[in-house]
Amino acid sequence: MIKVAVVEDDQKCREQILSFLNKYGESKKIEIEVTEYADGKEIIENYLPCYHVIFLDIEMPVLDGMKAARMIRQKDAQVVIVFITNVVRYAVKGYEVGALDFILKPLKYEAFSLKMNRIVRMADRPSEKSIVISSRNGMYRIPVSQLIYVEVVGHQVLYHTTEQEISVSGSLKEAEALLLENGFEKCNSCYLVNLRHVKGIRDNYVLVGKEQLQISRARKKGFMQAVTDYIGSL
The missing domain is CATH 3.40.50.2300 (Response regulator)
Structure with missing residues (x-):
């Protein structure tokens, strides 16, 4: 149809x-x-x-x-x-x-x-993977490739895309359920990063898009391994 x-x-x-x-x-x-x-x-x-x-x-x-x-x-x-x-x-x-x-x-x-x-x-044609999220301003369909990272601030989840920032009520855990199998990885308890947008890692920070996001000590080993695995799969 x-x-x-x-x-x-x-x-x-x-x-x-x-x-x-x-x-x-x-x-x-x-x-x-x-x-x-x-x-x-x-x-x-x-x-x-x-x-x-x-x-x-x-x-x-x-x-x-x-x-x-x-x-x-x-x-x-x-x-x-x-x-x-x-x-x-x-x-x-x-x-x-x-x-x-x-x-x-x-x-x-x-x-x-x-x-x-x-x-x-x-x-x-097989369409690009995308997610649909609901906010107080309506529903949004976001292609996974355009989603740079997800951030939690209090009870709000911010979806940072190449075009805009979309705020929804919820938790990072809900975003993880949508994205962890699509090349995303947590660098700390506040950020879920799209690995295809990672430009580099410097000390305890990951360079993603135009931002530097902190990598927590507890997450560093797993995050570094995820980045390595992603690069190796290209």
């Missing part, structure tokens, strides 16, 4: 995309589940990272597609975004937010079908 969101303020255009998706699904014998939104504001409210692809109109009255895409990318780095527009120069800007492609109005089924072929191929 492919899960699709269609975000388009023009009802006729939205209905046309739905008919194209139905036609494509029937011709390819693919089950396609579609959710409709009439504006960018609707999809970003309580956004859940559950879609394979989002068809997103660029020009909408309340929240335009470009702004909506930036907000979606903060929570979902993997969803495929395809812009819908009647102005090519707007579509080109879509690459700034990692858009896969764009569809020009007026829509033609032949061109739409070709783009769907590409989308289906991407959906069938």
Whole structure:
């Protein structure tokens, strides 16, 4: 099954995309589940990272597609975004937010079908490992490769990624359950480090990303062994 969101303020255009998706699904014998939104504001409210692809109109009255895409990318780095527009120069800007492609109005089924072929191929690929976490600001899907380290401060767990810092309530033990089998190791009781981001070890500190994190005496032997094993597996 492919899960699709269609975000388009023009009802006729939205209905046309739905008919194209139905036609494509029937011709390819693919089950396609579609959710409709009439504006960018609707999809970003309580956004859940559950879609394979989002068809997103660029020009909408309340929240335009470009702004909506930036907000979606903060929570979902993997969803495929395809812009819908009647102005090519707007579509080109879509690459700034990692858009896969764009569809020009007026829509033609032949061109739409070709783009769907590409989308289906991407959906069938083994996806990069990711984790989904919940915070008071919503749910986030984080590719494991983009997560640099996890830090516990009081009753808050901070997920430091290459793009942002996400704070959730919980414990480091909960993060360990998600990550220890994905190349992460504790350097002390406060930090869980992604070994692929380790740049070096100096005295009792590990250099990870742009930070120096302390390695505790109790954890040093095990941490050093984990780093050695990780490097040896490359």
